[in-house]
Amino acid sequence: MIVGSGHIPSETTDRLFSYLRPLMCLLNRGSDTVSSRELARLCKVNPSVIRRDFSYVGNLGTRGVGYGVVELMENIRRALKFDDDMKIALVGVGNIGRALLEHVRFGMEGFKIVAAFDNNPEKIGRTVGRLVVEDAIALEERIQSEAIQLVIVAVPEICAPDVARRVGDAGVNSVLSFSPCGLAMPDNVRVTCVDLSLEMARLVYHSSSRDGARGKDGAA
Amino acid sequence: MIVGSGHIPSETTDRLFSYLRPLMCLLNRGSDTVSSRELARLCKVNPSVIRRDFSYVGNLGTRGVGYGVVELMENIRRALKFDDDMKIALVGVGNIGRALLEHVRFGMEGFKIVAAFDNNPEKIGRTVGRLVVEDAIALEERIQSEAIQLVIVAVPEICAPDVARRVGDAGVNSVLSFSPCGLAMPDNVRVTCVDLSLEMARLVYHSSSRDGARGKDGAA
DNA sequence: TTGGGCTTGTGAATGTGAACACAATCACTA
DNA sequence: TAGTGATTGTGTTCACATTCACAAGCCCAA
Incomplete structure (x- = not known):
């Protein structure tokens, strides 16, 4: 994972915001995991963009399965400093x-x-x-x-x-x-x-x- | 000038919008010309970015002087297709x-x-x-x-x-x-x-x- | 336990935009 | 007319972002 580098590109942070609402929708719909392919379709971006973006906020996915929605949202919120309100x-x-x-x-x-x-x-x-x-x-x-x-x-x-x-x-x-x-x-x-x-x-x-x-x- | 190429980068079009209001202000203030340096200070971008952006919408500036504000606004509006309302x-x-x-x-x-x-x-x-x-x-x-x-x-x-x-x-x-x-x-x-x-x-x-x-x- | 199907994570290549530096050009003055 | 100071326009370089492609790894079934 690249997360240790500490620096998240600005384009990535901008996109991280736009992942949150689709993830919330998936959570409400009962999905507990999501693949980069599925999220990419919802957000109209390339799946590899999503995978690379997520690699900046931590090593979260499971190969062959996808990403845990809850864990993912927590990591994004932490990366965007949502905790200190x-x-x-x-x-x-x-x-x-x-x-x-x-x-x-x-x-x-x-x-x-x-x-x-x-x-x-x-x-x-x-x-x-x-x-x-x-x-x-x-x-x-x-x-x-x-x-x-x-x-x-x-x-x-x-x-x-x-x-x-x-x-x-x-x-x-x-x-x-x-x-x-x-x-x-x-x-x-x-x-x-x-x-x-x-x-x-x-x-x-x-x-x-x-x-x-x-x-x-x-x-x- | 690069204007003949027909293609304007998306970042440039996004910035072209944000040039319009400062230009309008300058016009109201009576300025008939503006330098890339001055406009850059107003828009908080690099002057060379401005010069390159303007090179896409046409050859407008006068070396040693700057850009004509009215001519500039017209060219920007044309590039952004403001004419067909x-x-x-x-x-x-x-x-x-x-x-x-x-x-x-x-x-x-x-x-x-x-x-x-x-x-x-x-x-x-x-x-x-x-x-x-x-x-x-x-x-x-x-x-x-x-x-x-x-x-x-x-x-x-x-x-x-x-x-x-x-x-x-x-x-x-x-x-x-x-x-x-x-x-x-x-x-x-x-x-x-x-x-x-x-x-x-x-x-x-x-x-x-x-x-x-x-x-x-x-x-x- | 082995194999097959999926999906992630990431090196490498490609594409794209920004910064720099400087020649070209203009206005103005003497 | 020549000289001076200022500013544009752009070739080049650099940095960054996107895309590709594939190995690594996981789950599940037989």
Whole structure:
């Protein structure tokens, strides 16, 4: 096994995430083992890719049989550091914020949104998903009392830099922003921007012109 | 220039999308030219990557000066086939659907959401973004009258396969689904699934552990 | 216990993209 | 017109990722 080398390629980690849901489905369906061939069909990748990816997270399979689903999921979650559950706060309970609170299934992701904030009096105090929306005034205080490690910013574009600055000053160094940045984001915090328009354009481009070419090994 | 070869690498097309917004910002700021160095700093990539990417979409730059912003955007949009504006319908006006209708800025993406459907009587007839929500019963008929080419499905997971089947039967062969598929999606339509939980997990993983290493050329 | 059928794990080959370095080219000035 | 400084465009090299192909190993049945 190659696992001892310690370094997992970035393409592999990206794929490891996408293996988790099919594995969960297989588990619910009662399968206790899965072959690289079967999982490859579900994930639309080459079986040898799967075998090599798994070789990075540990020696898990049984020749002639396949991989144990439970063991596999545990190893993937460990490789993706799902065990240390990161605490996350959300600022801005608009459409995107609500979508995250209501749609994202916890327990499978390795992180928890533990607080949600908004500055709209009509939203403060209401329950969305499993959380009660709090007043954004308390942001700094709550970041420290909850030991927040990452903040998701889903506020109108004009407010984003200000929120990011406040978050950075409160000691958080990672921000995930759904407002197109490029403008004056502060330096004391590492901002990852998600441009919804851009992502949609990419998806549309890929879903309208795509070729499902696969190699020999995957010609199932 | 390499443009004659006709083939643009997939990594390049993915990046081309992300150049558009910074370019738009530069245009609004009054810049008429931009150097690979400057754009690289905005996009956090290596300048030589940018120059090579641009060499695929045509010979656009001027040595000693940089790239013309307007000309550049036109060439990128042409390479990404933004000109033929694809017509898109949305099914399901929940949180995700609303976020798409209200957030995504049209005119920059190369596609248009021209119709939105839901089966909830309270939502039918209401205006979201720029569209009036229509009754999902009319889906097939409207797909044909509007010549829809792609359908975005943002309905509860349980309804997704049924909607996908109806869409496929109505003659659309591309579906973008925000419901985790894996289940019984029909064969007569090409489904691209977006698993919000998975994407969030990926983003959190990357935004919490990332190294901003860059080569010599980018040491601006 | 032997053999047959499967599946993994991985060396080697192939394919692909990024980084570098530099010649070619442009604008501008004197 | 020649010189200077800046920036592009790309040949080359390097690093990485994918695919192939097959030996090693497991299960099961006879």
